[in-house]
Amino acid sequence: MTLREVVERLGLKVCCGGEHLEREVTGGYAGDLLSDVVANSQEGDIWITLQAHENAVAVASLRDLAGIVFVGGREPDEDTARRASARGIPLLSSSQRTFELIGRLLEVGVPTGRV
Amino acid sequence: MTTTKFRREFDVVGDDFAGAGRVSTEIKALLKRVGYAEQTIRRVAIAVFEAEMNVVMYARRARITLDMDPEGVRILVDDVGPGIPDIEVAMQEGYSTATDRMRQMGFGAGMGLPNIRRNADEFAIESEVNSGTRVRFVVHAR
Numbered sequence A: 001m002t003l004r005e006v007v008e009r010l011g012l013k014v015c016c017g018g019e020h021l022e023r024e025v026t027g028g029y030a031g032d033l034l035s036d037v038v039a040n041s042q043e044g045d046i047w048i049t050l051q052a053h054e055n056a057v058a059v060a061s062l063r064d065l066a067g068i069v070f071v072g073g074r075e076p077d078e079d080t081a082r083r084a085s086a087r088g089i090p091l092l093s094s095s096q097r098t099f100e101l102i103g104r105l106l107e108v109g110v111p112t113g114r115v
Numbered sequence B: 001m002t003t004t005k006f007r008r009e010f011d012v013v014g015d016d017f018a019g020a021g022r023v024s025t026e027i028k029a030l031l032k033r034v035g036y037a038e039q040t041i042r043r044v045a046i047a048v049f050e051a052e053m054n055v056v057m058y059a060r061r062a063r064i065t066l067d068m069d070p071e072g073v074r075i076l077v078d079d080v081g082p083g084i085p086d087i088e089v090a091m092q093e094g095y096s097t098a099t100d101r102m103r104q105m106g107f108g109a110g111m112g113l114p115n116i117r118r119n120a121d122e123f124a125i126e127s128e129v130n131s132g133t134r135v136r137f138v139v140h141a142r
């Protein structure tokens, strides 16, 4: 499933990186501790977090994640969005909380990315 | 893949959260251009990121030295800073002296140093209180 399909089915707000939505989402990871995400996320994951700042962008870029969804209506500031655009990382926002959002992601068929 | 040895140096400044991740990003791109295997690049990038973040969080500044040859990648992170009083304790997963502000940003899981060791084939850390810390690691090419 592409990021664009995820965005459309869940009604996510695209904060930046709209030109990179054709990327395939091959799994998902949720977490707010950056070192945990660095250690345990996988390339192609969609990352669910409330860390809407530039260090999150660095983590996503480091691990080649497909994109980040900020929960609870959080949105990145301008600097963060600029950095994410430069690194080709789409930043998305959802008004839902982590638990509900993950439920929806699984419902629409985003794979867990793990065997 | 290059057949010669190649060295590059990078500087990291303490407390520069906005610039954090710059060195690991550059090194990752560099290793890609040189042609290392994906797994090697990933392990180096993760380890450098964690070391770089520790400099930003705890030290004043650091020089990161990258040595590449066909056998693998060798990194030295040499910082000027408070040092680590008890390395054995600092290496424990979950141990962290991160401030509240850092924890709010998602740092302070106490996983950085363990992440470096896990991704390295060779790992060494030495530190002197009130002087600085040297983290060295090697990731073999494969």
Ligand SMILES: Nc1ncnc2c1ncn2[C@@H]1O[C@H](COP(=O)(O)OP(=O)(O)OP(=O)(O)O)[C@@H](O)[C@H]1O
Residues within 6 Å of the ligand: A034, A035, A036, B050, B054, B055, B057, B058, B059, B079, B081, B082, B083, B084, B090, B091, B095, B096, B097, B098, B106, B107, B108, B109, B110, B111, B112, B113, B114, B133
């Ligand atoms: N370069 C350094 N200079 C001084 N102290 C350090 C340095 N690197 C690590 N430490 C100390 O070791 C502790 C553990 O470091 P580690 O990277 O494992 O976890 P953390 O940085 O606290 O959290 P995380 O990396 O998960 O965000 C730190 O909290 C800090 O007290």
Ligand SMILES: [Mg+2]
Residues within 6 Å of the ligand: B050, B053, B054, B111, B112, B113
């Ligand atoms: Mg750390």
